[in-house]
Amino acid sequence: MANDIILETESLSKHWGGIKALDNISLQFRDRELHGVVGPNGAGKSTLLNMLCGTLNPTSGCIFHKGERIDGMKPWKFVRRGIGRSFQKTNIYAEVTCLENCAVAAQRRFTGSFNLFASRHANKLVREAAEKALCQVGLDRRIHTIAAEISYGEQRQLELAMVLATDPCILLLDEPMAGMGHEESLRIIELLNELKKTYSIVLVEHDMDAIFELSDQLTVLDNGTHLITGTVDQVRNEPQVKEAYLGKEEEEEAA
Amino acid sequence: MIFEKRTERIFLAIFFVVALCIPLFLEDNSFFVGKATTVLILAVFVMSLDFLVGRVGLVTLGHALFYGLGGYLFVILTPEYEAVNFWTYAIYIMAISALIALIVGVVVLRTSGIYFIMITLAISQMAYYFFFDSLEFGGNDGLFIFMKPETSIFGLSFLNLDNPSHFYYLALLAVLVTLLAIKIILRSRFGRIVEASRLNPERTEALGYNIFAFRLISYVIGSTLAAYAGLLFALQYGYVNPQFMTWEMSGTALVMSILGGLGTIYGAILGTLTYEGLQYVFEHMSEDWMLLMGGAIILMVLLLRKGLAGYLEKLLEK
Numbered sequence: 001m002a003n004d005i006i007l008e009t010e011s012l013s014k015h016w017g018g019i020k021a022l023d024n025i026s027l028q029f030r031d032r033e034l035h036g037v038v039g040p041n042g043a044g045k046s047t048l049l050n051m052l053c054g055t056l057n058p059t060s061g062c063i064f065h066k067g068e069r070i071d072g073m074k075p076w077k078f079v080r081r082g083i084g085r086s087f088q089k090t091n092i093y094a095e096v097t098c099l100e101n102c103a104v105a106a107q108r109r110f111t112g113s114f115n116l117f118a119s120r121h122a123n124k125l126v127r128e129a130a131e132k133a134l135c136q137v138g139l140d141r142r143i144h145t146i147a148a149e150i151s152y153g154e155q156r157q158l159e160l161a162m163v164l165a166t167d168p169c170i171l172l173l174d175e176p177m178a179g180m181g182h183e184e185s186l187r188i189i190e191l192l193n194e195l196k197k198t199y200s201i202v203l204v205e206h207d208m209d210a211i212f213e214l215s216d217q218l219t220v221l222d223n224g225t226h227l228i229t230g231t232v233d234q235v236r237n238e239p240q241v242k243e244a245y246l247g248k249e250e251e252e253e254a255a
Numbered sequence: 256m257i258f259e260k261r262t263e264r265i266f267l268a269i270f271f272v273v274a275l276c277i278p279l280f281l282e283d284n285s286f287f288v289g290k291a292t293t294v295l296i297l298a299v300f301v302m303s304l305d306f307l308v309g310r311v312g313l314v315t316l317g318h319a320l321f322y323g324l325g326g327y328l329f330v331i332l333t334p335e336y337e338a339v340n341f342w343t344y345a346i347y348i349m350a351i352s353a354l355i356a357l358i359v360g361v362v363v364l365r366t367s368g369i370y371f372i373m374i375t376l377a378i379s380q381m382a383y384y385f386f387f388d389s390l391e392f393g394g395n396d397g398l399f400i401f402m403k404p405e406t407s408i409f410g411l412s413f414l415n416l417d418n419p420s421h422f423y424y425l426a427l428l429a430v431l432v433t434l435l436a437i438k439i440i441l442r443s444r445f446g447r448i449v450e451a452s453r454l455n456p457e458r459t460e461a462l463g464y465n466i467f468a469f470r471l472i473s474y475v476i477g478s479t480l481a482a483y484a485g486l487l488f489a490l491q492y493g494y495v496n497p498q499f500m501t502w503e504m505s506g507t508a509l510v511m512s513i514l515g516g517l518g519t520i521y522g523a524i525l526g527t528l529t530y531e532g533l534q535y536v537f538e539h540m541s542e543d544w545m546l547l548m549g550g551a552i553i554l555m556v557l558l559l560r561k562g563l564a565g566y567l568e569k570l571l572e573k
Binding site for chain 1: 448454458464
């Protein structure tokens with residue numbers, strides 16, 4: 001069953017002073033699988049993602065990409081290795097069109113970005129890649145709209161399109177469905193189901209239904225520690241998880 | 256089309272037509288032609304700053320460092336009583352300035368925001384006091400340029416720099432080349448990433464770009480253009496002194512660029528013309544012209560949020 005391990009962490013820790021945001025996490029992310037990461041607020045999900053994409057340097061522990069150690073590298077080098085990320089808080093170029101947003105993302109793949117003379121609008125491949133990414137997430141009708149003028153949900157889709165335009169092999173997605181309407185969420189779930197056939201995806205998400213439906217592997221974090229990793233069914237039936245996480249949530253819902 | 260906005264095209268067309276004609280009508284008035292030349296040189300300097308501040312997002316208060324460097328390098332490199340070739344030395348000076356900008360850039364670009372402002376200011380002040388206190392560079396009095404360079408290319412000479420009108424056209428050429436260079440860079444693939452880095456540096460890095468490298472190259476380009484402007488200014492007046500490098504020089508250029516419309520590039524020309532024009536008028540009106548100048552600038556900044564260029568665009572676009 002097992003696909004190749006493409007991304008791996010070994011005893012990964014991040015401490016802020018005395019606070020252990022993440023402690024001793026060893027995980028394996030496999031090719032062409034969707035690996036869900038869940039946990040209550042403050043569990044360290046975003047910290048984990050930020051380290052996997054190089055934005056944060058781990059306090060201790062290592063990250064391996066295809067067997068090569070990559071922790072400590074600059075974030076832009078992570079992207080060049082095919083590790084693309086989306087942000088929890090929408091992070092786009094609000095002032096320019098959706099197409100231009102994705103063109104920035106796609107340009108690196110096709111042309112020398114240090115070319116001082118070639119017009120930015122001249123390259124057909126960049127434009128096509130940008131348009132393709134927008135169509136993939138269903139923003140084909142917003143191509144020439146300024147990013148600030150589209151709805152919040154659409155901006156989340158644009159965020160995803162930008163990652164896709166970098167042509168990654170690993171997608172690190174930080175709550176891509178946060179704040180989306182039901183229709184839009186369904187669309188993204190459908191899209192992720194499609195994407196995981198070709199990409200390796202690490203998904204942090206609060207929408208439980210979505211994550212249960214999508215995940216091949218599911219990791220539960222609580223308070224910076226690793227509770228369990230397994231298939232959705234394994235995790236669901238783990239009493240510890242019910243107690244630490246799902247249990248609490250049910251109580252909250254009941255309250 | 257490099258000039259995307261109608262306002263931009265109209266302004267630049269009028270500007271260059273008028274600018275080309277000025278020496279023809281004022282052939283006898285060499286004072287005025289000289290003054291106009293200075294304004295053009297200043298416009299080159301302000302455009303290079305406008306590029307860095309408004310487009311790359313590097314708010315520098317030390318830009319005059321390179322303006323002064325352009326002048327000093329000429330005096331330092333050339334023999335005292337021999338006319339050298341202008342173009343050859345312009346290339347030398349720009350190359351050395353670029354190298355210095357690269358070194359300074361590596362240091363200052365490690366910071367951002369308010370720290371970037373402070374460190375650029377600090378470095379240019381260091382250079383200012385270095386030249387101010389140095390005996391071999393003439394201290395506060397600076398150095399004189401005794402021989403104006405000759406300007407032949409491949410044995411052909413069109414410009415005689417001792418002739419004010421000729422010098423004027425050299426300055427106008429500098430304005431045109433600087434404008435085109437900056438516009439071409441901004442619409443290039445490089446320009447796309449530079450602007451993306453200003454709009455959202457975090458995102459741009461997360462898309463795989465080494466924004467430090469893009470900023471460094473931009474900083475070198477802007478600084479080199481400033482050095483060229485400084486070279487022209489020193490040649491026009493035949494001297495260079497530490498006043499070229501004062502933070503007031505950087506600050507005034509920043510005011511001109513904001514007045515014209517930050518980041519619009521052609522607005523830098525507009526801002527320089529307006530500032531110098533106002534100063535000329537106020538100087539003849541009152542002894543306290545600085546008070547009037549200050550008032551006028553405050554008023555314009557308050558009323559014209561996006562500078563003169565922004566105001567014109569509101570009138571002329573669509």
